[in-house]
Amino acid sequence: MAKQKKAPRPKAITPKGFRDYFGADVVERNAMLATIAETYRLHGFEPLETSAVETVEALGKFLPDVDRPNEGVFAWEDDDAGWVALRYDLTAPLARVAAQYRNDLPSPYRRYAMGPVWRNEKPGPGRFRQFYQCDADTVGAPSVAADAEICGMLASTLEAVGIPRGDYIVRINNRKVLNGVMEVAGVLNPDDPTQFEAERGIVLRAIDKLDRLGPDGVRALLGAGREDASGDFTEGAGLSADQAETVMAFMSARGDNAGQTVANLRALVGPSATGSTGVDELDQIGTLLAAQGVGEDRAVLDPSVVRGLGYYTGPVFEAELTFEIMDEKGRPRQFGSVSGGGRYDDLVKRFTGQQVPATGISIGVDRLLAALRAKGRLEQAAPGPVIVTVMDRDRMADYQRMAAELRAAGMRAEVYLGNPKNFGNQLKYADKRQSPVAVIQGADEAAAGKVQIKDLVLGAQIAASASLEEWKSQPAQQEVDLADLVPAVRAILARTGG
Amino acid sequence: MAKQKKAPRPKAITPKGFRDYFGADVVERNAMLATIAETYRLHGFEPLETSAVETVEALGKFLPDVDRPNEGVFAWEDDDAGWVALRYDLTAPLARVAAQYRNDLPSPYRRYAMGPVWRNEKPGPGRFRQFYQCDADTVGAPSVAADAEICGMLASTLEAVGIPRGDYIVRINNRKVLNGVMEVAGVLNPDDPTQFEAERGIVLRAIDKLDRLGPDGVRALLGAGREDASGDFTEGAGLSADQAETVMAFMSARGDNAGQTVANLRALVGPSATGSTGVDELDQIGTLLAAQGVGEDRAVLDPSVVRGLGYYTGPVFEAELTFEIMDEKGRPRQFGSVSGGGRYDDLVKRFTGQQVPATGISIGVDRLLAALRAKGRLEQAAPGPVIVTVMDRDRMADYQRMAAELRAAGMRAEVYLGNPKNFGNQLKYADKRQSPVAVIQGADEAAAGKVQIKDLVLGAQIAASASLEEWKSQPAQQEVDLADLVPAVRAILARTGG
Numbered sequence: 001m002a003k004q005k006k007a008p009r010p011k012a013i014t015p016k017g018f019r020d021y022f023g024a025d026v027v028e029r030n031a032m033l034a035t036i037a038e039t040y041r042l043h044g045f046e047p048l049e050t051s052a053v054e055t056v057e058a059l060g061k062f063l064p065d066v067d068r069p070n071e072g073v074f075a076w077e078d079d080d081a082g083w084v085a086l087r088y089d090l091t092a093p094l095a096r097v098a099a100q101y102r103n104d105l106p107s108p109y110r111r112y113a114m115g116p117v118w119r120n121e122k123p124g125p126g127r128f129r130q131f132y133q134c135d136a137d138t139v140g141a142p143s144v145a146a147d148a149e150i151c152g153m154l155a156s157t158l159e160a161v162g163i164p165r166g167d168y169i170v171r172i173n174n175r176k177v178l179n180g181v182m183e184v185a186g187v188l189n190p191d192d193p194t195q196f197e198a199e200r201g202i203v204l205r206a207i208d209k210l211d212r213l214g215p216d217g218v219r220a221l222l223g224a225g226r227e228d229a230s231g232d233f234t235e236g237a238g239l240s241a242d243q244a245e246t247v248m249a250f251m252s253a254r255g256d257n258a259g260q261t262v263a264n265l266r267a268l269v270g271p272s273a274t275g276s277t278g279v280d281e282l283d284q285i286g287t288l289l290a291a292q293g294v295g296e297d298r299a300v301l302d303p304s305v306v307r308g309l310g311y312y313t314g315p316v317f318e319a320e321l322t323f324e325i326m327d328e329k330g331r332p333r334q335f336g337s338v339s340g341g342g343r344y345d346d347l348v349k350r351f352t353g354q355q356v357p358a359t360g361i362s363i364g365v366d367r368l369l370a371a372l373r374a375k376g377r378l379e380q381a382a383p384g385p386v387i388v389t390v391m392d393r394d395r396m397a398d399y400q401r402m403a404a405e406l407r408a409a410g411m412r413a414e415v416y417l418g419n420p421k422n423f424g425n426q427l428k429y430a431d432k433r434q435s436p437v438a439v440i441q442g443a444d445e446a447a448a449g450k451v452q453i454k455d456l457v458l459g460a461q462i463a464a465s466a467s468l469e470e471w472k473s474q475p476a477q478q479e480v481d482l483a484d485l486v487p488a489v490r491a492i493l494a495r496t497g498g
Numbered sequence: 499m500a501k502q503k504k505a506p507r508p509k510a511i512t513p514k515g516f517r518d519y520f521g522a523d524v525v526e527r528n529a530m531l532a533t534i535a536e537t538y539r540l541h542g543f544e545p546l547e548t549s550a551v552e553t554v555e556a557l558g559k560f561l562p563d564v565d566r567p568n569e570g571v572f573a574w575e576d577d578d579a580g581w582v583a584l585r586y587d588l589t590a591p592l593a594r595v596a597a598q599y600r601n602d603l604p605s606p607y608r609r610y611a612m613g614p615v616w617r618n619e620k621p622g623p624g625r626f627r628q629f630y631q632c633d634a635d636t637v638g639a640p641s642v643a644a645d646a647e648i649c650g651m652l653a654s655t656l657e658a659v660g661i662p663r664g665d666y667i668v669r670i671n672n673r674k675v676l677n678g679v680m681e682v683a684g685v686l687n688p689d690d691p692t693q694f695e696a697e698r699g700i701v702l703r704a705i706d707k708l709d710r711l712g713p714d715g716v717r718a719l720l721g722a723g724r725e726d727a728s729g730d731f732t733e734g735a736g737l738s739a740d741q742a743e744t745v746m747a748f749m750s751a752r753g754d755n756a757g758q759t760v761a762n763l764r765a766l767v768g769p770s771a772t773g774s775t776g777v778d779e780l781d782q783i784g785t786l787l788a789a790q791g792v793g794e795d796r797a798v799l800d801p802s803v804v805r806g807l808g809y810y811t812g813p814v815f816e817a818e819l820t821f822e823i824m825d826e827k828g829r830p831r832q833f834g835s836v837s838g839g840g841r842y843d844d845l846v847k848r849f850t851g852q853q854v855p856a857t858g859i860s861i862g863v864d865r866l867l868a869a870l871r872a873k874g875r876l877e878q879a880a881p882g883p884v885i886v887t888v889m890d891r892d893r894m895a896d897y898q899r900m901a902a903e904l905r906a907a908g909m910r911a912e913v914y915l916g917n918p919k920n921f922g923n924q925l926k927y928a929d930k931r932q933s934p935v936a937v938i939q940g941a942d943e944a945a946a947g948k949v950q951i952k953d954l955v956l957g958a959q960i961a962a963s964a965s966l967e968e969w970k971s972q973p974a975q976q977e978v979d980l981a982d983l984v985p986a987v988r989a990i991l992a993r994t995g996g
Contacts, residue, residue, distance in 0.1 A: 009849060009850070010553075010555040010848060010849060012556060012594045012595075012598040012846075012849040013553065013556065013594075013598060014548075014549065014552070014598070015553050015576065015578075015579035017578065017579070018549035018551050018579075020546065020547065020548050020595060021545075021546070021548075022544065022546055023544040023545060025547075027539075030532075030535070030545075034528075034532065037528070041525075042905050042908075042909075042911075043883075043910075043912060044882075044910060044931075046521040047520070047521060047525060047528075048520055048524070049519040049520075049524045050512075050518050050519075051517065051518070051628045052584075052616070052628060053513055053516055053616070053627075053628065057509065058508055058510060058511065062508075074551070074574065074576075076572065078513065078514075078572075078618075080514045080621055081513035081515070082513075084513045096511075097510075100511060100512070106930040106931050107916055107927070108915045108916050110912065116550065118550070118551070122578065123578055129551075130550060141916065143894070143915065145894045145915055148898070149912075149913070149915070152898075284894075287895050288894060290895075291896065291898045291899040291902070292902040293902050351507060351508060351509075351510040352507070385542040396641070397785050397788075397789035400646070400647065400789045400790050401790065404650070404790040407654075411540075412539060412540050412541075412542060413540075414542025414647075415647070417636060417639035417643055417647070418605055418638065419640075429604055429605070432604040433542075
C-alpha cells in the first residue's frame with residue numbers, strides 16, 4: 001500500500017529582501033511621520049494616498065519591445081487590469097493623479113505622500129525591497145517661490161523631528177547655472193541643444209564623481225580621459241584645460257555668503273542667457289528664504305551640490321546632517337544626506353502632452369530615524385506596561401479591575417495572561433516587556449485590602465549591585481492600600497520616566 | 499518612406515478595483531488609526547508591521563495540486579524568493595511571525611497591526627481590492643481572561659474614536675455552547691466527532707441565514723429542507739421538530755441579563771461537557787467584563803451572534819453600531835457590524851506542529867469612518883489654509899514673510915503660487931482650497947504698512963443673501979496694520995472654527 005506523502009510544513013520566514021518591524025520601531029516611525037505631516041500641512045500641503053498597485057503603463061515601466069514590464073518592478077498580469085505593478089516611488093503615482101484629476105485638483109496643487117515603495121532589486125545585507133518614502137511636491141507652480149517654499153519647509157521639518165539648528169544644512173544649486181557653464185565651456189550650443197550631447201553626458205558623470213575621484217580625477221575625465229588603478233581607461237569629454245577649469249570653478253564657486261556666491265556664478269556664466277536665468281533664480285531663492293526667516297545657517301546656495309543635476313531641470317536641493325557619527329570601523333564621519341529634490345518640468349507630459357512644472361522633495365525617513373538614534377535624540381523608548389501579576393487564578397476579576405483602574409488613569413497596564421503557576425515566569429515576562437512596575441496581590445494582601453508594588457527598574461539596579469542586607473530589605477517593593485494603587489504606581493513611573 | 503509609429507500616450511487611470519484617497523479622507527483615517535493605536539497600547543498591545551509581501555507558502559495559499567497560488571491572492575514568481583503574494587489579511591502574517599520569532603517574543607504576545615490588505619477578487623462598485631484592516635490579537639493565552647480583555651478593549655476603542663456609550667454594543671457568544679447544543683440535538687457525538695459532519699455543516703449554514711430567511715426558513719433548513727421562491731430546493735439537516743427547536747432555542751436564549759442568559763444556556767446544553775464548559779466561559783467573561791467596569795450596556799452575552807461560529811473554536815465577538823442611518827432608498831436601518839473576532843487555536847500549528855491559542859478582533863476602519871460621517875460625528879473637516887494672495891509679483895518675499903509669520907503662530911498658511919495676473923483666479927483657488935481667510939496687500943497698503951483681511955466664510959454667506967448695500971459695505975473685509983496680521987487672522991479663524 002502506498003503511504004500517503006505528507007505535505008512538508010511551510011517555512012515561517014519573510015521573503016528575501018523583506019523585513020518585519022516590532023514595537024518601538026513602529027511607534028517611532030509613526031510619530032516621525034505624524035510630525036512631518038503636521039509640518040507639511042502647516043505649509044498648505046494636502047495628503048494623497050494612492051494604492052500600492054498601479055498599471056505598468058501608468059508607471060512608465062512597460063517595455064514595448066519585449067511586451068513585458070521592466071525588471072526593476074514587482075509586476076504581474078491581472079485578468080481585469082492587465083499588467084500591474086507595485087509602485088517603486090511616490091512620484092510616478094503623483095504624475096498619474098495630476099493627469100487623471102487635472103480638472104478637479106486645485107492648481108497649484110501642493111501634496112504630500114508617505115508610505116512604502118517596492119523595488120525588485122537583488123536583496124543584500126541592509127538592502128531591502130520595501131522601504132518608506134515621504135514626499136512633498138508642488139505641481140503647477142512655475143516660479144522659484146515654490147522651490148524656496150519647499151526648501152524652507154524642509155528646514156522646518158528637520159527641526160520639527162528633532163534635528164536642532166546647526167546640525168543640518170539645506171544646500172541649493174541650479175541645473176540652469178550648470179547649463180550656462182556648459183555653454184561657456186563650449187559643450188552646449190543654445191541654438192542646437194542636440195550638439196555635444198555625448199560630451200555633456202561625460203561632464204555630468206564626471207561632476208557626479210567629485211566625492212570619489214577628487215578634483216584631479218574629475219579634471220582628467222573632463223579632459224582626455226582617466227586610467228584607474230586597474231589600468232581601465234575611461235574616455236574623457238575632451239575639454240581643453242581652460243574649459244575644464246570653468247567646470248571645476250562652478251563646483252567651488254561657493255562664497256562666504258549668498259551675495260558672493262551669486263557674484264561668483266554670475267562671473268562664471270558670463271553671457272549665457274540660461275546661466276543668467278539660473279543665477280537670478282538662485283538669487284531669488286536666497287531672498288525668499290531670508291524673507292521666510294530661513295537664514296544661511298539653515299539653507300545655503302552651494303554649487304557643489306551635484307546629485308541629480310542630470311535629472312532635474314532647475315533648482316536642486318539636498319539636506320545634509322552635519323554632525324559626525326562613528327562608522328562601523330569606529331571612524332568618525334559625517335552622517336550625510338537625508339533628503340533630496342528639485343524641479344522637474346515634465347511630470348504629466350507623458351500622459352497629457354502638456355508640460356506642467358513641478359518641484360518637490362523626498363525625505364529618507366529611515367535614515368533620519370537612524371540619525372536620531374545614533375545621536376541619542378529619539379525620546380527614550382517608552383517603557384513597557386505595568387504588569388498586574390496573577391497570584392490566584394480565581395481572582396482574575398480583581399486583577400483585571402486593577403489594570404482597568406490604571407488604564408483609566410492613563411497608564412499602560414496589562415494582566416499577566418500566561419500560566420500563572422510559576423511566579424518567576426511572570427517576572428521574566430515583565431522583564432521581557434520592559435515593564436517598570438509589577439503589581440502583586442496574594443490572598444493575604446487581598447484579605448487586608450493591600451497590594452504590593454515592585455519597582456522593577458530599581459529592582460534591577462539593586463540586583464546588579466546590592467549587598468545581601470540591602471537585598472533583603474527589599475527597598476524596591478512596597479505595600480500600599482489597594483485604594484492607593486493608582487497614585488503609588490504613578491509615583492514610581494514619574495521617577496523612572498514611564 | 500515609412501512613417502515612424504508613435505507610441506500611444508499611457509492612460510492616467512487607477513487599475514480596476516483600486517482607488518485614491520485625498521486630503522480630509524487621509525487625515526481622518528490617520529487620526530482614527532492613531533486613536534485606536536493609543537487605546538491598544540494602553541492595554542499593553544505592541545505594534546507589529548510586516549511587509550506587504552509574503553511567501554505564498556507562508557500565507558497558506560499555495561495549491562500543490564496545480565503548483566500555483568490560490569487565485570484569491572495577487573501573486574508572482576520571484577527569482578530570489580520563489581512564489582510570493584500580497585497579504586490578504588493581517589492574521590496570516592501574525593501566524594508567520596509568531597512561528598518565526600517564537601523564542602524571542604514575550605508569551606503571551608499581545609500585538610496590534612494596521613495597514614492595507616489585498617484581495618484578488620472581481621472588482622465591482624464599492625468593492626475594492628485594497629482596503630485597510632486594523633487588528634489586535636493575543637497569542638499564547640489560553641484563558642478567557644484574554645477574550646474578556648479584548649472585548650473590553652473593543653468597547654473602549656469605539657468610545658475613543660467617537661461612538662458614545664449607548665450607540666454600540668459588543669455581543670459575545672461561544673462556539674462551544676453551540677457544540678453542546680448540537681450534542682443535545684443529536685448531531686454531534688462527542689465520542690466520534692466525525693459523525694454527522696454533513697448535518698452540522700447544514701445546521702451552521704442555516705443558523706448563519708437567520709437574518710435573511712427568518713426563523714421559519716431556518717427551521718425548514720434544520721428539518722427536511724426548504725424551497726425558495728424560485729422553486730429551488732435546499733436540502734435540510736433532517737432534524738426532528740424537537741431537535742430543531744433545541745437549535746432555535748439556542749439563538750433566542752438571551753435573557754434580561756447575563757445571569758439569565760447563562761441559566762437559559764445551561765438548561766439548553768444539559769449534560770454536554772463541551773456545552774457546560776462553553777457556558778462557564780461565557781459566565782466568566784461576563785464577570786471579568788463587569789470587573790473591568792464594562793457593563794451590559796456596552797457588552798452582552800448574546801447567543802444570536804452566529805457569524806463566524808464555524809471558523810472559531812471558543813468565544814466569538816461582534817461589535818455593532820445600534821443607531822439608525824438612512825439607506826440609499828431613504829429607509830432607516832441599523833448601521834450594523836463594525837468589528838468581529840474570536841478565539842482560534844491553531845494559529846501557528848501549520849508551521850510548528852504546536853497548538854498555540856489565540857484570540858483577537860479586526861476593526862473595519864472604513865466602515866467606522868462611514869458611520870461617524872453618517873452621524874455627523876467626525877470633527878468638522880479642518881478648513882483649508884489661509885491664502886496670502888499675490889498682488890505684486892515682485893513682492894513675493896513680503897508675501898512669503900506673512901505666510902511664515904502665520905505658520906509660526908500655528909496657523910496653516912500658503913502663498914498663492916499660480917499665475918497672479920488674474921486676481922479672480924486667486925479667489926477661485928482660495929475657494930477650492932476651502933480657505934477661511936485671504937490676505938491681500940497691494941502697493942498702497944504696503945506703502946501704508948497695512949494689509950487687507952478677507953473673511954471668506956462670511957463673504958460667501960453675504961454673497962448668497964446680502965442686499966446691495968450690505969454687499970457694498972464689505973463687512974467681510976477689513977484693513978489692519980501689518981503688525982496685527984497674526985491676531986486679526988486668528989480672530990477670524992476662532993470665529994469660523996479654523
